[in-house]
Amino acid sequence: MGAPTIQGVAALAGVSTATVSRALAGKSSVSEATRARVRAAATELGYVASATASSLASGRTRNVGVVLPYLGSWFYAQVLQGCHRALADQGYDLTLYHLENHAPDNKRAAGRRQRLFEEFLHRKRIDGLIAVSLELTPAELEGLHRIGRPLVGVGGPLEGVTTLSLDDRAVARLATEHLLSLGHRTIAHIGGAERFDLDFGLPGRRREGYEQALVAAGVRPDPALVRVGDFTIQGGYEAALQLLGAPRSRPTAIFAASDEMAIGTILAARDLGLRVPEDLSVVGIDGHELGDFFGLTTVDQFPQKQGRLAAERLLAELGQDGASHVAVPLPYELRVRRSTAVAPGGSA
Amino acid sequence: MGAPTIQGVAALAGVSTATVSRALAGKSSVSEATRARVRAAATELGYVASATASSLASGRTRNVGVVLPYLGSWFYAQVLQGCHRALADQGYDLTLYHLENHAPDNKRAAGRRQRLFEEFLHRKRIDGLIAVSLELTPAELEGLHRIGRPLVGVGGPLEGVTTLSLDDRAVARLATEHLLSLGHRTIAHIGGAERFDLDFGLPGRRREGYEQALVAAGVRPDPALVRVGDFTIQGGYEAALQLLGAPRSRPTAIFAASDEMAIGTILAARDLGLRVPEDLSVVGIDGHELGDFFGLTTVDQFPQKQGRLAAERLLAELGQDGASHVAVPLPYELRVRRSTAVAPGGSA
DNA sequence: GTGAAAGCGCTAACAG
DNA sequence: CTGTTAGCGCTTTCAC
Numbered sequence: 001m002g003a004p005t006i007q008g009v010a011a012l013a014g015v016s017t018a019t020v021s022r023a024l025a026g027k028s029s030v031s032e033a034t035r036a037r038v039r040a041a042a043t044e045l046g047y048v049a050s051a052t053a054s055s056l057a058s059g060r061t062r063n064v065g066v067v068l069p070y071l072g073s074w075f076y077a078q079v080l081q082g083c084h085r086a087l088a089d090q091g092y093d094l095t096l097y098h099l100e101n102h103a104p105d106n107k108r109a110a111g112r113r114q115r116l117f118e119e120f121l122h123r124k125r126i127d128g129l130i131a132v133s134l135e136l137t138p139a140e141l142e143g144l145h146r147i148g149r150p151l152v153g154v155g156g157p158l159e160g161v162t163t164l165s166l167d168d169r170a171v172a173r174l175a176t177e178h179l180l181s182l183g184h185r186t187i188a189h190i191g192g193a194e195r196f197d198l199d200f201g202l203p204g205r206r207r208e209g210y211e212q213a214l215v216a217a218g219v220r221p222d223p224a225l226v227r228v229g230d231f232t233i234q235g236g237y238e239a240a241l242q243l244l245g246a247p248r249s250r251p252t253a254i255f256a257a258s259d260e261m262a263i264g265t266i267l268a269a270r271d272l273g274l275r276v277p278e279d280l281s282v283v284g285i286d287g288h289e290l291g292d293f294f295g296l297t298t299v300d301q302f303p304q305k306q307g308r309l310a311a312e313r314l315l316a317e318l319g320q321d322g323a324s325h326v327a328v329p330l331p332y333e334l335r336v337r338r339s340t341a342v343a344p345g346g347s348a
Numbered sequence: 349m350g351a352p353t354i355q356g357v358a359a360l361a362g363v364s365t366a367t368v369s370r371a372l373a374g375k376s377s378v379s380e381a382t383r384a385r386v387r388a389a390a391t392e393l394g395y396v397a398s399a400t401a402s403s404l405a406s407g408r409t410r411n412v413g414v415v416l417p418y419l420g421s422w423f424y425a426q427v428l429q430g431c432h433r434a435l436a437d438q439g440y441d442l443t444l445y446h447l448e449n450h451a452p453d454n455k456r457a458a459g460r461r462q463r464l465f466e467e468f469l470h471r472k473r474i475d476g477l478i479a480v481s482l483e484l485t486p487a488e489l490e491g492l493h494r495i496g497r498p499l500v501g502v503g504g505p506l507e508g509v510t511t512l513s514l515d516d517r518a519v520a521r522l523a524t525e526h527l528l529s530l531g532h533r534t535i536a537h538i539g540g541a542e543r544f545d546l547d548f549g550l551p552g553r554r555r556e557g558y559e560q561a562l563v564a565a566g567v568r569p570d571p572a573l574v575r576v577g578d579f580t581i582q583g584g585y586e587a588a589l590q591l592l593g594a595p596r597s598r599p600t601a602i603f604a605a606s607d608e609m610a611i612g613t614i615l616a617a618r619d620l621g622l623r624v625p626e627d628l629s630v631v632g633i634d635g636h637e638l639g640d641f642f643g644l645t646t647v648d649q650f651p652q653k654q655g656r657l658a659a660e661r662l663l664a665e666l667g668q669d670g671a672s673h674v675a676v677p678l679p680y681e682l683r684v685r686r687s688t689a690v691a692p693g694g695s696a
Numbered sequence: 697g698t699g700a701a702a703g704c705g706c707t708a709a710c711a712g
Numbered sequence: 713c714t715g716t717t718a719g720c721g722c723t724t725t726c727a728c
Contacts, residue, residue, distance in 0.1 A: 003470075003472070003496065005705060005706085006705065006706060006707095007705080015714075015715085016714065016715045016716075017705090017706075017707090017715095018706095018707075018708080018714075018715065018716080018717095019713085019714055019715075020706095021706065021707055021708090022707090022708095022713095022714085025707085029713060029714085030713070030714085031713060031714090034713080034714080046470075046494070048466075048467055048470035048471055048472075049471065049705085049706070050404075050471065050472040050704090050705055050706070051471035051472060051473040052400050052403040052404045052409065052472060052473065052704085052705080052706090053404050053472075053704070053705035053706040053707090053720090054705080054706055054707070055400040055706090055720090056398075056400045056401050056404050056704085056705080056706070056707090056719095056720045056721065056722085057705075057706040057707040057708075057719080057720055058706080058707055058708080058720085059707090059720075061400065063443070063473070071425050071428060071429045071432070072422065072425050072426060072429060072637070074420065074422070077419050077420055077425045078420060080419060080444075081419045081420060081446060084419070084444060084446045085446070085448075085460075088445075088446075088460060088463075088464075088468070089460070091467075093443050093468065093471075093473060094443065094444050095411070095441050095442065095443050095444070096428075096432060096442050096443070096444045097436075098429060098432045098433070098436075100433075112433075112436060112437070115436075116436075118396075119396055119439075120436070120441065122351075122394075122396035123396055123397065123398065123399035123441075124351070124396075124398040124399060124400060124401075124721095125399040125400065125411070125441060146394070148351065233638065233641055234640075234641045237641070270618070289420070290581065292582075293581055293582045293585070353721060353722085354721065354722060355721080363698075363699085364698065364699045364700075365699090365721090365722075365723090366698070366699060366700080366701095366723075366724075367697085367698055367699075368722095369722065369723055369724085370697095370698085370723090370724095373723085377697060377698085378697070378698085379697060379698090382697075382698085397721085397722070398720090398721055398722070400720085400721080400722090401704095401720070401721035401722040401723090402721080402722055402723075403704090403722090404703095404704045404705065404706085404720085404721080404722070404723090405703080405704055405721075405722040405723040405724075406704085406722075406723055406724080407704075407723090472705095697728105698727100698728085699726105699727085699728080700725105700726090700727085700728100701724100701725095701726090701727105702723105702724090702725085702726100703722105703723090703724090703725105704720105704721105704722090704723085704724105705720105706719105706720090707718100707719090707720085708717100708718090708719090708720105709716105709717090709718085709719105710715105710716085710717085710718100711714100711715085711716080711717100712713100712714085712715085712716100
């Protein structure tokens with residue numbers, strides 16, 4: 001007994017296969033009576049249309065690919081979850097393409113990556129693609145366009161691609177202005193090293209926003225107050241130890257470019273016997289789930305919503321045929337918790 | 349210009365489409381000379397076989413589904429990553445089916461879940477399925493079998509399904525014995541509440557292992573030393589506060605059923621002014637990435653490897669036709685770091 | 697070794 | 713509103 005086919009349903013309902021197809025696809029050109037009979041037959045047989053056959057015949061797969069780095073990080077998992085839900089609600093499957101951490105000398109990872117852009121993505125299994133935080137080589141970008149399907153990027157500008165992106169400078173300014181408004185003047189920053197194949201210069205833009213806010217407030221940016229972390233708790237911890245260990249120029253506030261680094265900062269402060277926020281204010285970026293537990297003030301960027309918006313955008317482009325290729329700004333919001341307060345001895 | 353088809357390759361190579369198919373599929377019945385010509389033609393045209401057409405014709409999709417809960421948690425993301433890599437290395441795509449958190453009154457989530465088991469999984473888009481930590485209703489399980497494809501479970505026994513599972517009792521015994529061997533006698537446990545639709549009684553089994561180890565060492569289990577958390581840092585923190593706040597019967601060691609709860613325990617101890625490990629030893633389960641930072645002693649269960657093993661198992665079942673339906677034990681290993689030490693005033 | 701031909705199960709004109 | 717008729721782009725007998 002193979003699985004039921006459209007033929008079986010047609011026979012049972014006493015109509016042609018074309019009618020079954022139309023009825024089940026919800027086309028308007030089917031009488032309600034017929035549709036009901038077809039539905040009943042389909043249910044009775046437990047019929048579900050074969051995606052492969054349907055795809056081949058129609059040219060639509062009802063499947064979307066998502067290319068994503070760092071599956072292990074909370075942030076990207078949230079984005080993925082947002083994509084998944086939005087797609088599933090529209091009946092779409094999601095095929096996951098994970099891009100591994102890019103160690104330059106890792107041959108195997110490089111091979112996997114190449115195979116992704118040259119083989120997997122070209123199998124016509126997907127109607128469209130969502131690319132999250134990808135910095136691509138020209139060859140890879142060309143490969144992406146060559147698949148000839150709508151493409152939506154999240155988090156970085158891709159040549160000729162609709163992209164949802166966060167205004168990193170504005171976010172960093174907002175975080176820094178929050179600290180300034182509390183009277184802080186010695187504000188340190190833990191950012192990220194500029195890597196080659198990721199982030200689209202994100203660390204740089206956040207640092208710029210930080211400096212812009214300082215300058216606008218008449219505070220002179222001090223390079224000694226800037227450290228780089230690797231966006232992990234540990235990285236933030238270590239950078240914060242350096243910053244807070246300096247006896248002379250210890251900052252009264254630290255703005256970290258990610259919540260995980262901010263949490264590392266809070267832990268470092270504790271280990272040094274500093275109280276947060278009495279002795280040190282800390283603010284991060286992301287809206288990480290742990291932020292609540294640590295009382296972390298942050299600029300939330302709603303990662304799950306980013307995934308949802310990307311999926312909705314892509315589905316829209318699949319619906320109408322004209323791709324727009326616009327840049328869409330992503331929402332963000334300052335979320336004040338217990339890790340920030342008026343500067344010691346200062347006044348707001 | 350549509351994408352190149354097998355026809356174009358055949359024409360360019362001067363052979364039939366059948367030969368192109370065979371040559372590219374690596375069948376032995378093609379002369380090396382022909383194969384080389386076909387390869388060259390395919391490369392020249394940038395030809396990649398359409399997965400949908402190939403699937404329809406052959407009945408094999410080269411795609412595997414992964415059903416997974418809690419995408420947001422580090423642990424499951426690791427499992428997924430392990431699956432993905434193993435599958436991709438064999439040329440398989442991975443279609444992700446995320447099962448949302450099961451709030452009993454959440455109609456939308458329940459609807460999504462039902463649709464998954466009755467529609468998405470039956471579209472013949474996948475050759476097989478990996479089910480991670482799913483506790484299913486009989487109807488859902490029946491639905492899974494009805495798709496008529498190989499099935500591999502991770503983390504819980506599914507009726508008539510090959511399952512990779514951790515010996516939770518043994519793991520809990522190992523963790524507890526580690527503490528006992530350091531001279532601890534007042535050992536508390538932070539476990540999980542038994543939920544209805546998940547975990548296969550995992551919290552219960554871990555608690556049993558804990559009690560077995562105690563009894564074997566001549567220590568009488570004390571229900572007052574057991575608290576439930578929700579497997580998060582926050583949950584562990586709160587449970588630990590309760591445990592450590594009791595002035596009379598404060599434990600010298602805490603065994604948490606997950607690393608995240610163990611980390612919460614460490615943070616709670618710090619907030620109470622207790623030193624780890626001098627005043628309190630802490631051990632967890634998982635092998636969480638944060639364990640290193642916090643110096644957490646744990647029983648590692650290699651989640652990424654779990655995903656890889658599941659994928660390899662499934663691919664094996666796809667290769668040979670006979671499903672085995674055996675239970676495969678998962679590896680684990682005690683990993684001693686700085687959070688455990690000899691009991692205060694005791695001796696090992 | 698290679699080619700011809702028959703589908704895989706569905707959708708999409710085109711008629712009526 | 714419904715049926716008939718071609719395929720979608722491959723894989724796979726079955727011949728040669």
